[in-house]
Amino acid sequence: MKTGTMNKNPLLKAFLLPGLPHLVLAADQNPGWKKIKACFSEVRKSIDLLNPDVLLVYSTYWPSILGHQVLTRPLSEWTHVDDQFHALGSIPYKIKGDELLGSLIVQKSKERGLYAKTVNYQGFPIDTGSVVVHELVNASAKRPMVVVSSNIYADRAETIVFGKAAVDALKEQGKTAVAIIVSSLSNRLHSEVVAPADDHIHSQKDHEWNLKFLEFLKEGRLEDVSQLSRQFHREARVHKVANFKPFWWLSAVMGQNNLYAGEILGYEPVCGTGAAVVGLTPAHKAAKDLEFDENDPDRYGGERNVIGGDEEEDAGSDAAFMSEEEVFGKAP
Amino acid sequence: MAKGKIVAGCLAPHPPHLVYAENPAQNEPRSEGGWESLRWAYERLRKSLSQIDYDVLVVHSPHWRTQVGTHFLGVEKFKSISVDPVFPHLFRYHYDLTVDVELSRAIHDKAQSQGMTTQMMTNPDFRVDYGTIVACHLTNPSWDKPIVAISSNGAARYYNMDVLQAMMFDLGRATREAIEESGKRAVLLSSNSLSHRHFVTEPDLPEDMSHEHINNHNQYLWDMKVIELLRAGKTKEFSSMMSDFTEQATAETESGSLSWLLSALDFPDYGAELHGYGTVIGTGNAVMEWRPS
Numbered sequence: 001m002k003t004g005t006m007n008k009n010p011l012l013k014a015f016l017l018p019g020l021p022h023l024v025l026a027a028d029q030n031p032g033w034k035k036i037k038a039c040f041s042e043v044r045k046s047i048d049l050l051n052p053d054v055l056l057v058y059s060t061y062w063p064s065i066l067g068h069q070v071l072t073r074p075l076s077e078w079t080h081v082d083d084q085f086h087a088l089g090s091i092p093y094k095i096k097g098d099e100l101l102g103s104l105i106v107q108k109s110k111e112r113g114l115y116a117k118t119v120n121y122q123g124f125p126i127d128t129g130s131v132v133v134h135e136l137v138n139a140s141a142k143r144p145m146v147v148v149s150s151n152i153y154a155d156r157a158e159t160i161v162f163g164k165a166a167v168d169a170l171k172e173q174g175k176t177a178v179a180i181i182v183s184s185l186s187n188r189l190h191s192e193v194v195a196p197a198d199d200h201i202h203s204q205k206d207h208e209w210n211l212k213f214l215e216f217l218k219e220g221r222l223e224d225v226s227q228l229s230r231q232f233h234r235e236a237r238v239h240k241v242a243n244f245k246p247f248w249w250l251s252a253v254m255g256q257n258n259l260y261a262g263e264i265l266g267y268e269p270v271c272g273t274g275a276a277v278v279g280l281t282p283a284h285k286a287a288k289d290l291e292f293d294e295n296d297p298d299r300y301g302g303e304r305n306v307i308g309g310d311e312e313e314d315a316g317s318d319a320a321f322m323s324e325e326e327v328f329g330k331a332p
Numbered sequence: 333m334a335k336g337k338i339v340a341g342c343l344a345p346h347p348p349h350l351v352y353a354e355n356p357a358q359n360e361p362r363s364e365g366g367w368e369s370l371r372w373a374y375e376r377l378r379k380s381l382s383q384i385d386y387d388v389l390v391v392h393s394p395h396w397r398t399q400v401g402t403h404f405l406g407v408e409k410f411k412s413i414s415v416d417p418v419f420p421h422l423f424r425y426h427y428d429l430t431v432d433v434e435l436s437r438a439i440h441d442k443a444q445s446q447g448m449t450t451q452m453m454t455n456p457d458f459r460v461d462y463g464t465i466v467a468c469h470l471t472n473p474s475w476d477k478p479i480v481a482i483s484s485n486g487a488a489r490y491y492n493m494d495v496l497q498a499m500m501f502d503l504g505r506a507t508r509e510a511i512e513e514s515g516k517r518a519v520l521l522s523s524n525s526l527s528h529r530h531f532v533t534e535p536d537l538p539e540d541m542s543h544e545h546i547n548n549h550n551q552y553l554w555d556m557k558v559i560e561l562l563r564a565g566k567t568k569e570f571s572s573m574m575s576d577f578t579e580q581a582t583a584e585t586e587s588g589s590l591s592w593l594l595s596a597l598d599f600p601d602y603g604a605e606l607h608g609y610g611t612v613i614g615t616g617n618a619v620m621e622w623r624p625s
Contacts, residue, residue, distance in 0.1 A: 065418045065530050081458045083483075084398045090457040115533045121420045123413040125459065153532055189399045191490055192449060240489050 009282070010170040011179050012050045014254050015043055016217070016246075018275035019061050019129025019182040022196075023136060025088040029196035032268030039266035039277035040136035046279065047137060053175040054098050055138060055145040056166060058249045060183040061129030063241065064149035067115030068162050071095075071126065071147040072102035078123065080131045084189075093131050098144035101169055105146065108165035108172075114158065116165075129182035137180075150249075152241040156229070159245045163252025179253045181246035185210040185274035186236040194272070202272035209236035210274035214267055217278045220260035226251035236274075250280075259283055333515040338508060339386050341597045342377060343562075343590065343604070343620040344521040346393070346466035347612035348416045348423035350374065353539060356473060360424040366539030373608020373619035374470045380605070380621055381471065381519060388432045389472060389479045390439075390507065391521040394587030395463030396483040399490070401449025402503055403483040404436045407456050414462045422538060427465050432478035435514050439480065442510040443503055453483075467523035480518075482507075484587040493575040493586065500588040504595025522593035526558055527551030527581035527616035534613060547614030554581035555616035559609065562620060565601045567594045584615070597622050 018036065022029070027037040047055070062069070076095040082088070102118060109116035130147045138145055148166070151158065170177055186206030194200075201207040209232060216225050225232075226247040233244035254260070265277040351359055353366040396403070408431055416423035437452060444450045464481045482503075487496040511518045529547040546552045554577055561570040570577075571594060578585045585591065594600070600622050607619040 062417070066532060066534060079457045081455050083396055083461070084400065084403075086403075086453050086455040086458050087451070090455060117421075119420060121415055121424060123415045123424065124420055125415055125417050127417075151532075188490065191399055191487065193400055238486075238489050240486075 009167065009255050010176045011254050012052050012176055013046065014179040014250055014280040016181050016183065016276055016278040017043065017133050018184050018270060019059065019132045020270045020273065020275065021082045021085050021088055021091065021128055021132055022270055024091055024132050026196065030199050032199065033270055036266050036268050036270065036275050036277060037136065042265055043277065043279070044137045047178050050178060052143065052178045054101060054177045055143060055180060056177040056253070057130055057133065057145055057147045057180045057182060058150065058246055059127050059130045059147055060150045060246055061127035062147065062149040063152045065152060066117060068109060068151050069117050069119045069149040070102045070105050071097055072099045072118040073097050073120045073124065074099050076124065076126055078126065080126065080128065082128045091131055091135060093134060094141050095126065095134050096141040096144045098146050101173055101175060102146045104169035104173060105148065105166050108168040109162055112161045112165050114161055114165065133180060133182050150245055154245060155243055156248050159248040160252040163249040166253055179250060181250050183246045185213055185276055187273050188238050190272040199269045199271060201269045201274055206236045206274060210267065210276065214264050214276060217280065218262040218264050220262040220280065220283060221258045222247065222251050222254060222260050222280055223256050223258050254280065336511045336514045336516045336518065338511055338520055338596060338624060339384050339517045340381060341520040341593050341622040342471065342522065343618055344467040344471055344523055345525045345617040345619065346463045346523045347525070347615070347617060348419050348462060348466055349538065349612050351425060351466055351469055352422040356469070358426045361422055363539050366541055367610060367612055369608055370610035370612065370617055370619065373610070376607040377471065377619050377621055385517060386477065386519045387516040388435055388518050389468055389477055389521060390482070390518050391464050391467055391479060391523055392482045392484060392589040392592045393461050393463035393467070393523045394484050394584055394589060395461040396481065397486055398483040399486050401451060402443065402485055403451045403453050404440045405431045405460070405481040406433055406436060406452035406454045407431060407458070408433050410460050412459055414460065414465050416462050423462060425465055427460065429460065429475055430478040432480050435516060436480045438514050439507050439510040443506040446502060446506055448502055448506065463523045467521045471521060484589060488578065488586045488588065493578045496588045497571065497574055497591045500591035501595040504592045507592070507596045508598065520593055520596055522589040524584040524587055524589040525615045525617045526555045526583055528584040529582040529614060531614040544611055546611045546616055551581050551616055555609070555618070559606060559618055562604045563606055565603045567599045571599070597624060600624070
């Protein structure tokens with residue numbers, strides 16, 4: 001842990017990760033599931049390279065009603081069985097938490113006008129998505145994981161403020177984090193028995209929306225994706241909650257812009273849902289021509305060069321950010 | 333073997349607050365009481381059920397949600413702690429229960445033979461959902477009867493309430509037929525609230541009843557309409573408006589539990605006994621009982 005407060009965004013990188021238990025318990029039953037599981041290995045390596053103090057996880061598999069909940073238990077230990085996919089087996093886990101950080105996220109949320117609660121109870125039912133992600137990227141409990149819930153009634157403002165509260169807490173404690181949202185893209189599970197070998201995205205429409213989102217994410221357009229959340233909810237999500245929120249939270253945590261190098265590590269169907277593994281690394285070179293990348297100027301400061309790229313200028317000077325080449329590899 | 337029978341069907345909502353308020357030994361948190369109107373309603377239900385002989389409780393729960401068909405508990409013994417994911421400060425309940433696996437499998441097989449998608453849950457590490465546990469505890473706190481626990485299907489969200497209700501009508505009929513063939517006497521529990529919009533905050537003292545009331549007047553009106561219909565034995569009329577009720581009152585009938593129960597009872601045209609009505613964190617809850625002749 002670093003000492004003192006920090007001014008820069010403490011988020012080193014972000015990931016979108018799927019959370020169905022097949023990835024832990026049955027990946028060998030389908031080549032696509034196996035590919036996605038292998039992508040988690042890449043995620044784990046990337047996290048190890050960055051060596052954050054904590055993993056900050058927003059799980060769409062953890063619905064809350066009384067505001068937001070934050071897992072603060074120092075060590076959560078249980079054997080998890082999924083309500084639906086119990087036949088796949090059990091997942092024993094030991095999840096290390098960060099009580100101080102989790103508690104401060106709750107405090108900062110309250111200071112920002114939200115209702116939030118800590119969760120520190122033996123046997124609390126940690127959701128399938130968080131358990132799956134933990135087992136695939138942090139199984140040895142190498143670093144603490146602070147899991148936060150997804151409030152079913154919350155909309156954009158509440159979710160964004162909740163994300164900002166997490167950043168407040170990280171900054172105050174001088175900690176770095178990798179942010180993870182646990183969510184599928186399209187979330188329509190098969191409603192009949194489908195053999196693993198026959199798995200497919202539930203509908204062509206879901207697939208096309210997934211591809212559109214992935215196109216944006218590959219370009220690093222996190223804020224664009226965030227802004228399209230309501231549309232995506234209408235088009236490609238089962239309406240179990242008020243809205244599709246994870247990208248609102250993630251964008252708030254990461255800085256509400258399109259300044260990322262996007263990396264699509266994998267995209268496959270898992271039980272009909274769109275399971276994508278996506279990395280977003282802060283970068284200087286933003287996607288171009290995006291209205292909400294524009295400043296809210298109070299004083300003219302010169303041309304922003306939004307039309308054309310000046311490679312020297314775009315290369316930037318802050319070594320904390322990875323270049324596109326580092327992320328995507330050298331162009332052929 | 334004598335023909336089995338559904339000897340009672342109950343609307344048995346599962347707010348964990350009611351268990352919390354009773355301070356049973358199994359629940360870790362302690363309270364100063366609260367929600368008495370509903371707890372007294374359950375007291376009346378228990379008294380009523382104590383007058384009949386039955387072998388098993390069959391419960392359909394909104395909080396065991398499955399997407400592929402309907403699932404049934406298929407392990408004889410479960411012993412663990414149930415922690416409510418939304419109200420963990422109120423409900424951390426140590427349960428030790430017995431499942432009537434024979435009847436569970438019989439209903440499963442009957443439903444499957446009639447074309448429904450079903451699955452037995454045989455993983456011994458499985459944690460029984462709190463919708464099942466709360467309804468069963470409040471109905472039979474001694475846990476001296478085995479249970480059959482049935483999952484709820486998410487079809488109302490995936491498709492619509494009419495699709496789910498059609499499925500639940502089939503499941504209810506299959507449940508009745510399997511019970512009749514089993515020779516057992518069963519009490520059925522529909523473990524759900526009526527209107528179900530929660531408040532999103534709670535008072536510092538959760539059992540401070542000065543804060544408890546229905547979330548909105550629309551919910552109250554719908555709840556009263558439903559209770560009136562059920563007391564009058566107009567279950568088919570109610571079923572025909574189930575979709576509207578579910579949508580407009582954000583009702584927990586979205587789980588299909590009550591549709592299943594009414595079908596299992598073959599849509600009674602006799603009135604249900606209302607043991608009581610009350611709100612819990614804004615939701616509307618009625619404890620009701622049908623007693624087939």
